[in-house]
Amino acid sequence: MGSSSSNMNNIPNSWELMQETGFSAAHLFRLHERFKFMDKDKKGHLRPEDFEAVQELSTNPIGDRIISSFFSPGQETVDFPSFVRVLAHFRPTEKNRSRDDTQPEQANSSMGKLKFAFQLYDQDRDGKISREELLQVLRAMLEMQVTEEQLQSMAERAIQEADLDKDNAISFDEFRKSLEKVDIDHKMSIGFMK
Template structure:
């Protein structure tokens, strides 16, 4: 216990971070180790290219979007606290956790997870997922799955992608404005296990 607390001394605002994110002291220490490994220049902050060393992201087709989610618009670096707060979205939801109604939802709540996922699509931050934004994500996802060696008649065509995007918009767009709002996005994913979909094994 003593060695754990002494190790926590070099983590700024450790207690506040644990309370805010739900990570345990052991988790926070492990994340700090991962952060220091990524922070090769020992600056105490990460830049987008530093995330290239994360094997869990290397094969993710939308890794650039996930990495971008760690950074606010115009922000070029992220410190440890921001790093941990973003990763908290990928923690399993605390289904038995009770909270004061005055407190905001924790980052790992289903609502916050969905908002985080929504922002990965809504790149222009206008509160809607447009057809173009949906198509862009589909292209990125398929671009990683189809290598040059796999370019056969089985490859998904642009026309098929357009059809997939069209169907997704039609199914989710309840107010018929040709885009998907957050509420429509949330409703369309009601039966999806968001905890399972949003997981990054940073703690391994």
């Protein structure tokens, strides 16, 4: 018990981060170790290049979008608390978690995961996924597997099916409704060092 407590003393704002993100002390400690390993300059901040060295991100077709989700516009580095807050979106949801409306929404809630996924598409942050933004993701994910004409057709069909207000874009509400039958908790969960 003392060892865990002393490890946590080396992590800035550890107890607040555990409350905010739902990570256990052991998970937070391991994430801190990973953060330090990725921090090649040893300055306590990660740059986009540090993330690009992670094989799972460098080989992911939308890895650049995932990496950019760690950084606010104009931000060049990310500190440990910000790193953990983004990773919390991928923490599996507890099955027996009771809904408490007095607590802020957890990043790993279904709604938190949907908002995060929506932002991966909505690169211009205008609150809508345009046909071009959808095409960019489809191109990245399906690159050599389909023709440009097939990509255009897929994007058009997706917009037609999800665009309930017929403004030729997908709002967050439309995005959420189109994914009602998808198990977003499962799709956006990573087992964090079980």
